[in-house]
Amino acid sequence: MWMGLxxxxxxxxxxxxxxxKPMDDATNAVATAPTSKPKPxxxxxxxxxxAPKPLExxxxxIVDAPPAPHIPPRTCPTLPDVPAASLGSRSGKTIVVxxxxxxxxxxxxxxxxxxxxxxxxxxxxxxxxRPSHPHPASQLRMNTKTDKQGRAIFRVPDLDYDVxxxxxxxxxxxxxxxxxxDLGTQKCHPLAIEKRSxxxxxxxxxxxxxxxxxxxxxxEDQAFAAAMQNQELRQWLPEHPExxxxxxxxxxxxxxxxxxxxxxxxxxxxxxxxxxxSFVIGRWN
Numbered sequence: 225m226w227m228g229l230x231x232x233x234x235x236x237x238x239x240x241x242x243x244x245k246p247m248d249d250a251t252n253a254v255a256t257a258p259t260s261k262p263k264p265x266x267x268x269x270x271x272x273x274x275a276p277k278p279l280e281x282x283x284x285x286i287v288d289a290p291p292a293p294h295i296p297p298r299t300c301p302t303l304p305d306v307p308a309a310s311l312g313s314r315s316g317k318t319i320v321v322x323x324x325x326x327x328x329x330x331x332x333x334x335x336x337x338x339x340x341x342x343x344x345x346x347x348x349x350x351x352x353x354r355p356s357h358p359h360p361a362s363q364l365r366m367n368t369k370t371d372k373q374g375r376a377i378f379r380v381p382d383l384d385y386d387v388x389x390x391x392x393x394x395x396x397x398x399x400x401x402x403x404x405x406d407l408g409t410q411k412c413h414p415l416a417i418e419k420r421s422x423x424x425x426x427x428x429x430x431x432x433x434x435x436x437x438x439x440x441x442x443x444e445d446q447a448f449a450a451a452m453q454n455q456e457l458r459q460w461l462p463e464h465p466e467x468x469x470x471x472x473x474x475x476x477x478x479x480x481x482x483x484x485x486x487x488x489x490x491x492x493x494x495x496x497x498x499x500x501x502s503f504v505i506g507r508w509n
Contacts, residue, residue, distance in 0.1 A: 300412030331374025408499035447479035
């Protein structure tokens with residue numbers, strides 16, 4: 225939807241409202257008084273009708289930005305301070321991955337978890353990279369799903385592994401997992417916590433998945449309204465009355481809202497989907 229963003233075009237009303245002010249009887253009366261100049265003898269007197277008064281125009285109120293989206297208050301949970309317990313044995317080690325709801329801390333089952341062994345990569349090396357330790361191929365990459373307790377347990381030869389939750393997996397009711405989401409003012413605790421037992425035989429990886437309802441900005445209109453609260457943009461728009469809303473793109477954790485004209489984007493505002501804060505990330509004159 226295109227919308228001119230000059231201050232006048234942001235009015236909530238349909239535009240200036242023309243209001244005709246009724247004229248009084250004196251205004252409508254026909255003026256018959258002769259002009260100050262004497263009329264030539266034999267001329268015919270012509271009645272002069274006074275010109276109507278200009279119509280008065282009442283402007284609709286100017287609204288310089290839509291209302292800011294409502295950000296609901298949240299109560300953060302308290303994470304249990306539990307040290308990693310050793311589950312390894314003399315003959316091997318253990319990686320324990322737990323997946324929980326970010327707010328309720330309830331376990332989330334049936335989540336696919338991968339672990340990938342570290343590699344050493346050297347330029348010019350045939351194949352590019354090699355495992356940091358020689359292990360059978362079956363131990364270099366492993367995967368399983370979390371159980372009813374939200375845990376996935378791997379028996380491994382060492383702890384030199386990265387834990388991954390695939391970005392393309394669908395978790396009903398949750399956003400795709402990422403440990404680097406910027407939650408802004410809605411952040412309660414880290415999205416991922418890694419711990420090691422004192423004897424270095426067990427690695428515990430706690431992953432917290434974000435419920436979809438945590439996104440305060442969920443629609444294009446909400447993203448546009450949040451972008452319009454940005455002070456830098458609001459200073460720029462009056463100087464560019466031709467600017468229009470170009471695009472609104474949902475990137476899960478953020479929205480990108482573009483402004484410009486004639487098919488050319490000139491400003492892009494980055495809107496945090498969790499708390500509605502924003503900043504300008506693109507400037508083209």
